Structure formats: C-alpha cells, structure tokens
Amino acid sequence: MRRRNNDSRTEQESAILKAAAEEVSLVGVGRLSMDVVARQAGVSRSTLYRRFPTRDALITELGRQTFDFAMARLQTVAIDDGPQQAAVAAFREGVRLLSGEPVMRRFLQLEGGFTATADMVDEAREFLVSAARAMAKALRTAGATMPDDALLAVCELHIRLAASLVQVATPTLDVGDDAAVTAYARAHLAPLVH
Structure with missing residues (x-):
C-alpha cells in the first residue's frame, strides 16, 4: 500500500x-x-x-507532456555538419524516440477498442506541426536554402515516415538498428533537403 x-x-x-x-x-x-x-x-x-x-483531461495532459518531452529531445540534433546531415540526425533521433519511449509508442498505437478523443487528435496534430516547424528551423540553421514551404513539407514527410516505420514493421528497415536507420535516411531522405 x-x-x-x-x-x-x-x-x-x-x-x-x-x-x-x-x-x-x-x-x-x-x-x-x-x-x-x-x-x-x-x-x-x-x-x-x-x-x-475527466479521464480525457488526464490523457490529454499526459499526451501534451509526452509531446513536449519529444520536442525537447528533437532539439538536441546537431546542425554543424550541414542540412543533409542534420536531416539524417533528426530522422534517427525521431525513430529512437518513437521506438524507445513507451508512452509515445502507446499513444501512437491507439490499439484495441480505444478511440482517440478530439483533444488527443488536436494534440497529435499540434505535435506534428510543431515538430515539422522545429525540424525546418534546425535545417534552415544548418544551411538549408530551399523555399520555406518545401522545407516544411520535407520535414513533415520525415516525421510521418518515422512514425509509420516504427508503427508497422517492414523488412526494408530495422528501426532498432541505428546504423541501418542512418543509412536509410542518408540514402532516401537527405537528398530531399538542399
């Protein structure tokens, strides 16, 4: 007790x-x-x-806290080696976060008979937009020269892809292998950033 x-x-x-x-x-x-x-x-x-x-209020606050933690982690990505390397580092850190944080994983899986509340959907949308903006800002600081709207679209693509790869296992990429995640991001995602 x-x-x-x-x-x-x-x-x-x-x-x-x-x-x-x-x-x-x-x-x-x-x-x-x-x-x-x-x-x-x-x-x-x-x-x-x-x-x-309410239970929804508790879940929403837990989601907000979890997403704030995620944003803080994503802001630790190094930007000194140029925008493409920063994109690779951000993708790798995002995959680590999404696959290694149990609460984040549970929020993403939304399994069983669970239906997300409107507040949770809003929080997830806000997280996606905030994460994409934060990543775009970091890539711009790292030297990205592409137009803002294109940079933001690429950042959102990175984040959505990381979430998808973590949620649904694929033989294409072992998300638990940092070297494989880095190589994947370097080959397929870094070229989108300029």
Whole structure:
C-alpha cells in the first residue's frame, strides 16, 4: 500500500502524471484506470478528479507532456555538419524516440477498442506541426536554402515516415538498428533537403 500523497498541488499533479505514464506504458491508453492511477500516485479519487476532472483531461495532459518531452529531445540534433546531415540526425533521433519511449509508442498505437478523443487528435496534430516547424528551423540553421514551404513539407514527410516505420514493421528497415536507420535516411531522405 502506498503512502497517502499530501504534497503540494504541483507535486500531486506530477505524481499523478507519473503514475498515468506508468499505467499507459503497461496497459495502453484505452485501458488506463483512474483507480489504479490514484492508488499509484498515493492520492484519493477525489483529489485525482480535482486535478484532472475527466479521464480525457488526464490523457490529454499526459499526451501534451509526452509531446513536449519529444520536442525537447528533437532539439538536441546537431546542425554543424550541414542540412543533409542534420536531416539524417533528426530522422534517427525521431525513430529512437518513437521506438524507445513507451508512452509515445502507446499513444501512437491507439490499439484495441480505444478511440482517440478530439483533444488527443488536436494534440497529435499540434505535435506534428510543431515538430515539422522545429525540424525546418534546425535545417534552415544548418544551411538549408530551399523555399520555406518545401522545407516544411520535407520535414513533415520525415516525421510521418518515422512514425509509420516504427508503427508497422517492414523488412526494408530495422528501426532498432541505428546504423541501418542512418543509412536509410542518408540514402532516401537527405537528398530531399538542399
């Protein structure tokens, strides 16, 4: 039995989100149990619902937090070796993130009888747009000279392709092999950036 969490509101919310992330990692978004989350966070159901009035509100906040973490990771891509190498590095880091972060994987899979909420769809769309813009900014800083709309389209293509390759296994690319992911990006994606 966990000790009752009498921490501040912020600390309770953090404990709730941590417990929700653990639960989503184990059972998926569709089977997230508010009772389990409350118990794991050491808060009462009433405290949980004061912090997150609905299950959808909790899932949406967890999604936002997960996507913010992803954006922070994508901003660590090196830009010193030119736009094509930066594109390869961004793709590789995106594949690592999408295949290695359990909560991100669960959000992408949306398995079973689960239907995404409108807020989650909006969050995913916002993440895609934000990630594409961040990648375009990094590639521009790395020296990309192509028009803005074309650069943004290429960045969105990279992100959508990374998500697809991680979600659906293919004999074309082992997403768990960094060298193979790098070679794939260098051969097929880097030439799109100039």
